[in-house]
Amino acid sequence: MLLDIKNIKKTLKNNHVLKGIDLSIEKGEVVAIIGPSGSGKTTLLRNINFLETADSGMMKFRDQQIDMAKPSKEKILWTRRHMAMVFQNYNLFKNKTALENISEGLIFGQNMEKKTAESLAEAALNQVGLIDKKDFYPSQLSGGQQQRIGIARATVLNPDIVLFDEPTSALDPELVGTVLRDMKQLAEKGQTMIVVTHQMSFARNVADRVIFFADGEIIEQGNAEEVFDHPQNDRTRKFLSAIAEDY
Numbered sequence: 001m002l003l004d005i006k007n008i009k010k011t012l013k014n015n016h017v018l019k020g021i022d023l024s025i026e027k028g029e030v031v032a033i034i035g036p037s038g039s040g041k042t043t044l045l046r047n048i049n050f051l052e053t054a055d056s057g058m059m060k061f062r063d064q065q066i067d068m069a070k071p072s073k074e075k076i077l078w079t080r081r082h083m084a085m086v087f088q089n090y091n092l093f094k095n096k097t098a099l100e101n102i103s104e105g106l107i108f109g110q111n112m113e114k115k116t117a118e119s120l121a122e123a124a125l126n127q128v129g130l131i132d133k134k135d136f137y138p139s140q141l142s143g144g145q146q147q148r149i150g151i152a153r154a155t156v157l158n159p160d161i162v163l164f165d166e167p168t169s170a171l172d173p174e175l176v177g178t179v180l181r182d183m184k185q186l187a188e189k190g191q192t193m194i195v196v197t198h199q200m201s202f203a204r205n206v207a208d209r210v211i212f213f214a215d216g217e218i219i220e221q222g223n224a225e226e227v228f229d230h231p232q233n234d235r236t237r238k239f240l241s242a243i244a245e246d247y
Protein backbone atom coordinates (compact mmCIF):
# COMPACT_ATOMS: atom_id res chain seq x y z
CA MET A 1 0.00 0.00 0.00
CA LEU A 2 1.38 3.39 -1.00
CA LEU A 3 -0.96 5.52 1.10
CA ASP A 4 -3.00 4.27 4.01
CA ILE A 5 -5.09 6.73 5.97
CA LYS A 6 -7.11 5.85 9.03
CA ASN A 7 -9.88 7.80 10.65
CA ILE A 8 -9.35 11.38 9.44
CA LYS A 9 -11.69 13.72 11.26
CA LYS A 10 -12.05 17.42 10.71
CA THR A 11 -14.48 19.92 12.18
CA LEU A 12 -14.79 23.43 10.74
CA LYS A 13 -16.92 25.88 12.73
CA ASN A 14 -18.86 23.11 14.52
CA ASN A 15 -19.46 21.39 11.21
CA HIS A 16 -18.23 17.78 11.04
CA VAL A 17 -16.75 18.06 7.56
CA LEU A 18 -14.80 14.77 7.68
CA LYS A 19 -16.36 12.09 9.84
CA GLY A 20 -13.59 9.56 10.27
CA ILE A 21 -12.46 8.51 6.84
CA ASP A 22 -10.30 5.51 5.96
CA LEU A 23 -8.63 5.60 2.57
CA SER A 24 -6.00 3.28 1.09
CA ILE A 25 -4.35 3.76 -2.26
CA GLU A 26 -2.17 1.26 -4.10
CA LYS A 27 0.77 2.34 -6.21
CA GLY A 28 -0.42 3.06 -9.74
CA GLU A 29 -4.07 3.32 -8.77
CA VAL A 30 -6.28 6.09 -10.17
CA VAL A 31 -9.07 6.89 -7.73
CA ALA A 32 -11.91 9.24 -8.66
CA ILE A 33 -13.91 10.90 -5.90
CA ILE A 34 -17.38 12.10 -6.84
CA GLY A 35 -20.07 13.60 -4.66
CA PRO A 36 -22.25 16.61 -3.95
CA SER A 37 -20.99 20.13 -3.40
CA GLY A 38 -20.08 20.89 0.19
CA SER A 39 -19.61 17.24 1.13
CA GLY A 40 -15.95 17.67 2.15
CA LYS A 41 -14.00 16.48 -0.91
CA THR A 42 -11.68 19.49 -1.06
CA THR A 43 -11.22 19.37 2.70
CA LEU A 44 -10.18 15.72 2.42
CA LEU A 45 -7.45 16.50 -0.15
CA ARG A 46 -6.26 19.56 1.81
CA ASN A 47 -5.90 17.45 4.94
CA ILE A 48 -4.00 14.72 3.11
CA ASN A 49 -1.53 17.29 1.79
CA PHE A 50 -1.36 19.19 5.13
CA LEU A 51 -2.74 22.43 3.74
CA GLU A 52 -5.04 21.98 6.73
CA THR A 53 -4.43 20.01 9.88
CA ALA A 54 -6.90 17.28 10.74
CA ASP A 55 -8.37 16.90 14.24
CA SER A 56 -7.33 13.25 14.17
CA GLY A 57 -6.06 10.66 11.75
CA MET A 58 -3.03 8.50 11.02
CA MET A 59 -1.33 8.41 7.67
CA LYS A 60 1.13 5.88 6.41
CA PHE A 61 2.74 7.15 3.23
CA ARG A 62 5.56 5.11 1.72
CA ASP A 63 7.54 4.12 4.79
CA GLN A 64 6.54 7.06 6.98
CA GLN A 65 3.94 7.00 9.70
CA ILE A 66 2.45 10.46 10.28
CA ASP A 67 0.05 11.66 12.95
CA MET A 68 -2.22 13.89 10.87
CA ALA A 69 -3.26 15.96 13.87
CA LYS A 70 0.36 16.70 14.83
CA PRO A 71 2.55 16.45 11.76
CA SER A 72 6.10 17.71 12.27
CA LYS A 73 7.43 20.34 9.92
CA GLU A 74 9.88 17.80 8.44
CA LYS A 75 7.09 15.32 7.71
CA ILE A 76 4.98 18.03 6.06
CA LEU A 77 7.87 19.02 3.79
CA TRP A 78 8.71 15.40 3.10
CA THR A 79 5.07 14.67 2.20
CA ARG A 80 4.90 17.64 -0.16
CA ARG A 81 8.10 16.49 -1.82
CA HIS A 82 6.43 13.19 -2.71
CA MET A 83 2.82 14.24 -3.14
CA ALA A 84 1.65 17.13 -5.33
CA MET A 85 -1.66 18.91 -5.76
CA VAL A 86 -3.42 20.42 -8.77
CA PHE A 87 -6.00 23.05 -7.90
CA GLN A 88 -9.29 24.05 -9.47
CA ASN A 89 -8.12 27.59 -10.17
CA TYR A 90 -4.58 26.65 -11.24
CA ASN A 91 -2.96 28.81 -8.51
CA LEU A 92 -0.23 30.08 -10.85
CA PHE A 93 1.74 33.19 -9.94
CA LYS A 94 0.45 35.95 -12.22
CA ASN A 95 3.75 37.82 -12.41
CA LYS A 96 5.83 34.78 -13.34
CA THR A 97 6.19 33.07 -16.68
CA ALA A 98 5.10 29.51 -17.35
CA LEU A 99 8.69 28.36 -16.91
CA GLU A 100 9.21 30.31 -13.68
CA ASN A 101 5.95 28.99 -12.25
CA ILE A 102 7.48 25.54 -12.43
CA SER A 103 11.18 26.24 -11.82
CA GLU A 104 10.93 28.61 -8.86
CA GLY A 105 9.34 26.03 -6.59
CA LEU A 106 12.35 23.83 -7.33
CA ILE A 107 14.86 26.62 -6.72
CA PHE A 108 13.32 28.01 -3.54
CA GLY A 109 11.48 24.92 -2.26
CA GLN A 110 14.07 22.25 -3.08
CA ASN A 111 17.26 24.35 -3.11
CA MET A 112 17.92 23.29 -6.66
CA GLU A 113 20.36 25.12 -8.92
CA LYS A 114 18.68 27.44 -11.38
CA LYS A 115 20.01 25.63 -14.43
CA THR A 116 18.87 22.21 -13.22
CA ALA A 117 15.48 23.58 -12.20
CA GLU A 118 14.98 25.21 -15.58
CA SER A 119 15.86 22.12 -17.53
CA LEU A 120 13.45 20.03 -15.41
CA ALA A 121 10.77 22.68 -15.92
CA GLU A 122 11.35 22.59 -19.66
CA ALA A 123 11.01 18.82 -19.71
CA ALA A 124 7.74 19.10 -17.80
CA LEU A 125 6.44 21.75 -20.23
CA ASN A 126 7.39 19.49 -23.11
CA GLN A 127 5.43 16.68 -21.53
CA VAL A 128 2.22 18.77 -21.60
CA GLY A 129 3.01 20.14 -25.07
CA LEU A 130 3.53 23.74 -23.94
CA ILE A 131 7.25 24.30 -24.33
CA ASP A 132 6.56 27.04 -26.88
CA LYS A 133 4.70 28.96 -24.15
CA LYS A 134 7.51 28.90 -21.60
CA ASP A 135 7.99 32.68 -21.55
CA PHE A 136 4.27 33.48 -21.48
CA TYR A 137 2.56 34.90 -18.40
CA PRO A 138 -0.67 33.30 -17.13
CA SER A 139 -2.77 36.19 -18.50
CA GLN A 140 -1.48 35.34 -21.98
CA LEU A 141 -2.61 31.72 -21.71
CA SER A 142 -6.01 30.06 -21.92
CA GLY A 143 -7.48 28.43 -18.82
CA GLY A 144 -6.72 25.02 -20.28
CA GLN A 145 -3.08 25.97 -20.88
CA GLN A 146 -2.79 27.41 -17.37
CA GLN A 147 -4.14 24.21 -15.90
CA ARG A 148 -1.74 22.10 -17.96
CA ILE A 149 1.08 24.22 -16.55
CA GLY A 150 -0.41 23.49 -13.12
CA ILE A 151 -0.13 19.79 -13.97
CA ALA A 152 3.44 20.22 -15.24
CA ARG A 153 4.34 21.99 -11.99
CA ALA A 154 2.75 19.23 -9.91
CA THR A 155 4.48 16.40 -11.77
CA VAL A 156 7.92 17.90 -12.38
CA LEU A 157 9.51 15.93 -9.53
CA ASN A 158 7.73 12.65 -10.35
CA PRO A 159 5.65 12.63 -7.17
CA ASP A 160 4.36 9.32 -5.84
CA ILE A 161 0.82 10.68 -5.75
CA VAL A 162 -0.90 13.62 -7.43
CA LEU A 163 -4.08 14.99 -5.86
CA PHE A 164 -6.40 16.77 -8.29
CA ASP A 165 -9.20 18.98 -7.00
CA GLU A 166 -11.74 19.46 -9.79
CA PRO A 167 -9.02 20.35 -12.28
CA THR A 168 -11.43 21.06 -15.12
CA SER A 169 -14.37 22.69 -13.40
CA ALA A 170 -13.19 26.27 -13.98
CA LEU A 171 -12.63 25.67 -17.68
CA ASP A 172 -14.74 26.53 -20.69
CA PRO A 173 -16.26 23.30 -22.01
CA GLU A 174 -14.13 23.23 -25.14
CA LEU A 175 -10.92 23.30 -23.07
CA VAL A 176 -11.86 20.50 -20.69
CA GLY A 177 -10.75 17.79 -23.12
CA THR A 178 -7.19 19.08 -23.41
CA VAL A 179 -6.65 18.84 -19.66
CA LEU A 180 -8.37 15.46 -19.37
CA ARG A 181 -6.08 14.14 -22.09
CA ASP A 182 -3.00 15.14 -20.09
CA MET A 183 -4.47 13.47 -17.03
CA LYS A 184 -5.28 10.31 -18.95
CA GLN A 185 -1.74 10.23 -20.30
CA LEU A 186 -0.38 10.52 -16.76
CA ALA A 187 -2.66 7.72 -15.61
CA GLU A 188 -1.47 5.52 -18.46
CA LYS A 189 2.14 6.13 -17.42
CA GLY A 190 1.27 4.60 -14.06
CA GLN A 191 1.00 7.81 -12.04
CA THR A 192 -0.93 7.25 -8.82
CA MET A 193 -3.71 9.82 -8.70
CA ILE A 194 -6.63 10.87 -6.53
CA VAL A 195 -9.00 12.96 -8.63
CA VAL A 196 -11.97 14.85 -7.25
CA THR A 197 -14.07 15.40 -10.35
CA HIS A 198 -17.44 16.20 -11.81
CA GLN A 199 -16.34 14.62 -15.08
CA MET A 200 -18.20 11.35 -14.90
CA SER A 201 -16.76 10.18 -18.22
CA PHE A 202 -13.25 10.54 -16.79
CA ALA A 203 -14.28 8.69 -13.64
CA ARG A 204 -15.84 5.94 -15.69
CA ASN A 205 -13.16 5.57 -18.33
CA VAL A 206 -9.89 6.29 -16.53
CA ALA A 207 -10.35 5.56 -12.83
CA ASP A 208 -9.59 2.15 -11.40
CA ARG A 209 -11.85 2.93 -8.46
CA VAL A 210 -14.70 5.37 -7.94
CA ILE A 211 -15.57 6.67 -4.49
CA PHE A 212 -18.92 8.28 -3.83
CA PHE A 213 -18.46 10.80 -1.06
CA ALA A 214 -21.28 12.61 0.77
CA ASP A 215 -21.72 14.35 4.12
CA GLY A 216 -18.11 13.88 5.12
CA GLU A 217 -18.11 10.12 4.56
CA ILE A 218 -17.36 7.52 1.94
CA ILE A 219 -20.81 6.21 1.10
CA GLU A 220 -19.70 3.55 -1.34
CA GLN A 221 -16.83 2.64 -3.63
CA GLY A 222 -15.96 0.15 -6.30
CA ASN A 223 -15.01 0.00 -9.93
CA ALA A 224 -16.86 2.30 -12.33
CA GLU A 225 -19.32 -0.36 -13.35
CA GLU A 226 -20.23 -1.14 -9.75
CA VAL A 227 -20.71 2.48 -8.72
CA PHE A 228 -22.30 3.86 -11.90
CA ASP A 229 -24.32 0.88 -13.10
CA HIS A 230 -25.13 -0.94 -9.89
CA PRO A 231 -25.00 1.58 -7.04
CA GLN A 232 -25.89 -0.09 -3.74
CA ASN A 233 -26.74 3.00 -1.77
CA ASP A 234 -29.77 5.20 -2.18
CA ARG A 235 -27.73 8.38 -1.86
CA THR A 236 -25.47 7.29 -4.69
CA ARG A 237 -28.48 6.53 -6.88
CA LYS A 238 -30.02 9.93 -6.13
CA PHE A 239 -26.76 11.75 -6.86
CA LEU A 240 -26.25 9.95 -10.14
CA SER A 241 -29.76 10.61 -11.35
CA ALA A 242 -29.57 14.26 -10.26
CA ILE A 243 -26.40 15.06 -12.16
CA ALA A 244 -28.16 14.05 -15.37
CA GLU A 245 -24.95 13.71 -17.29
CA ASP A 246 -24.38 11.15 -19.93
CA TYR A 247 -21.82 8.90 -18.29
Ligand SMILES: Nc1ncnc2c1ncn2[C@@H]1O[C@H](COP(=O)(O)OP(=O)(O)OP(=O)(O)O)[C@@H](O)[C@H]1O
Pocket: 012, 013, 015, 017, 035, 036, 037, 038, 039, 040, 041, 042, 043, 044
Ligand atom coordinates in the same frame (compact mmCIF):
# COMPACT_ATOMS: atom_id res chain seq x y z
N1 LIG B 1 -12.67 27.54 6.30
C1 LIG B 1 -13.88 27.01 6.53
N2 LIG B 1 -14.60 27.36 7.61
C2 LIG B 1 -15.80 26.82 7.86
N3 LIG B 1 -16.39 25.91 7.08
C3 LIG B 1 -15.74 25.52 5.99
C4 LIG B 1 -14.46 26.05 5.63
N4 LIG B 1 -14.05 25.45 4.48
C5 LIG B 1 -15.04 24.61 4.13
N5 LIG B 1 -16.05 24.64 5.03
C6 LIG B 1 -17.27 23.83 4.98
O1 LIG B 1 -16.90 22.48 4.88
C7 LIG B 1 -17.80 21.77 4.07
C8 LIG B 1 -17.03 21.01 3.01
O2 LIG B 1 -16.39 21.91 2.12
P1 LIG B 1 -15.52 21.39 0.90
O3 LIG B 1 -15.00 22.58 0.23
O4 LIG B 1 -14.55 20.39 1.42
O5 LIG B 1 -16.63 20.66 0.01
P2 LIG B 1 -16.50 20.06 -1.45
O6 LIG B 1 -17.05 18.68 -1.38
O7 LIG B 1 -15.12 20.23 -1.95
O8 LIG B 1 -17.51 20.96 -2.29
P3 LIG B 1 -17.43 21.44 -3.84
O9 LIG B 1 -17.86 20.26 -4.66
O10 LIG B 1 -18.43 22.54 -3.91
O11 LIG B 1 -16.04 21.89 -4.10
C9 LIG B 1 -18.77 22.79 3.50
O12 LIG B 1 -19.97 22.70 4.24
C10 LIG B 1 -18.09 24.11 3.75
O13 LIG B 1 -19.03 25.12 3.96
Ligand SMILES: [Mg+2]
Pocket: 041, 042, 043, 165, 166
Ligand atom coordinates in the same frame (compact mmCIF):
# COMPACT_ATOMS: atom_id res chain seq x y z
MG1 LIG C 1 -14.31 21.28 -3.54
